[in-house]
Amino acid sequence: MTDLTQKILRPANPEATRIFFLARSAPLAPDFAVASYPGDGGYPAYYHRIYNTLRDIGYRVTTSNQCRALYTEAHEIDLVFSLYNRMAIDNPEVFVAATCEFLHLPMIGAKPNIRALAEDKWMTKNFVRSLGLPVSEGAIYSRPEDLLSPPPFAGPYFVKNRFGAASEGVSEDSIQDDWDGAKMAAEKLFARGMAVLVERYARGVDVTLPVIGADEPVILDLVQPRSNRAGEIITEDLKRDDPLGYALYDAGAAYGAFADDAKRLWAAAGPIDYLRLDYRFDEKTGQRVFLEFNICCHIGRSGAICLAAAQKGLSQADLLGHVVEYALRRHWRAVETRKWVR
Template sequence: MRTRVAVVGGGQNCEHDVSLASAAAVAAALDPAAYDVVPLTIGRDGIWRDRGLRPIGLSGAAQVLRGCDVVFPVVHGPRGEDGALAALCELAGLPYVGSGVRPGALAMDKWATKLVVQAIGIATAPGLLVTGTTAAHLLWSHPVVVKPVAAGSSLGVSLVSSPEALRPALDAALALDERVLVEDVVVGREIDVAVLRCADGTLVAAPALEIVVDGLFDHGAKYGGHADFRVPARLDESEAKALEDAAVAAYDALGCSGVARIDFFLTGSGPVLIEVNTVPGMTEHSQVPRMFAAAGLSYPELLDELVRGAHR
């Protein structure tokens, strides 16, 4: 008997289109011999829609979800990745793929993530938490990176190299979130590590991936085809171990489940954590599937592992 899987995409945030691509890829790649896929979409307006994109609302979606064995949320960003969909599944008693409410909320909040990983000895970029009120008093003294605290896909991220660029960067980030991080520029190689909690409970880190880009790895570079993803990254044994250890420690400290992508700068002093993504891009060509493919785990096999390891 096939497992009935609800794949949820879309969402009420700026990552809506990215989520649709991830959800469509997941739905298409789940083995039809083992899974009966039920697509559900959350519109930009917050309205849930069925397979035919007919509006069914939350009550209609709840009926559909109750008829499924597992929920596979692929909603990036706020009102999805931040624990919101995990909370819905928890309250409804539905098994679901991925991290729970607390790790989703913590990892989505870049400031909270910094506090958690710093407490276990993982380095992060020195930075300030800025709000709409305090932004007016912030003075530029050196190059910084400005980013929303809880937005993904590198949206609203700016490299500020001059005093006159600070205010526009803050405005762009504050348009997406009421809190903003202003961090020192870290010089290093940008390396991603994917960590998976398998169905049997073991933790596995995939070969690291290096992002090579001319300038800032912003939204345009990420989705415009201007970045060069190199997997496995060229690392010596000590570098690879330091990155894997830090990634697994961050995953564990936040309480993640399923798969998460942990992003670092690799500096001369070791790894510096950038952020943790509990619902990373999940098309076959996204970073996480590429990393596990390099380890010999195909995209359909990765999805199968995630479904079998769903919260029960």
């Protein structure tokens, strides 16, 4: 507890920090009420709580639900806190990060190239395999005509969106025993304008490993997102509405392997302000299969990272204060490095 407390940064003068909070259904001036955004599940209330917590810490927070506001309204801020992860383009999180880089705006999360790596689940798979992390076999399908050729591995299959956040495109139809079923599931995703990643289905349960950015990353306890769907998978509707929540997960002696994965990923892709490593874990065999890593993951009070942090004595406000201060420190270190190189 003491060691972790020493790693957490505390805002010394939050009133001096101007935050630009960006989200699709962010609370807006003048009343900053919970946004009305049909079809966005629990996200408007979640963004409203994040906004209020940042304000309660003492930060000066302005908000927007428009990415173009980065060009017109964000020039007098100290940090962009963007949770804008869904818009009518591929990889919106990369767009926001790259725009901030172009405008020299400090931003929560990580550099655009690392955001791009995390957003492309196929690139992620190949990247972490090079680090020695266990992944399932996979194949990408960009066009319907590509489905004439089955993947070079046998089923059962798991069909999902190659890009996208919040489990977009994942349903119980994602699990298919044979290629005929997998093709039909892929065609449904193509009809929604999605590129497709087909993987060998990994049996077990979903577990996630939250990590807090620091000079030495803080690796928290495993958490299991609850599911009542086939295969205990996390579907798009569960992620959007989050009716079942999360629970701490005890993997026993296997936890050390998860923590080693996090250290390897951090060494290759860090620094990152906060993230989650998602897995399938077979309790019977002890086999873990890495799925993806999620930068700027859900940081609500009932979410995985806050639940795991609470076991270490940290509140949501503690986490958000640390994340803001660490992001600012990370940015200014990079600025000083560029000055030195010049």
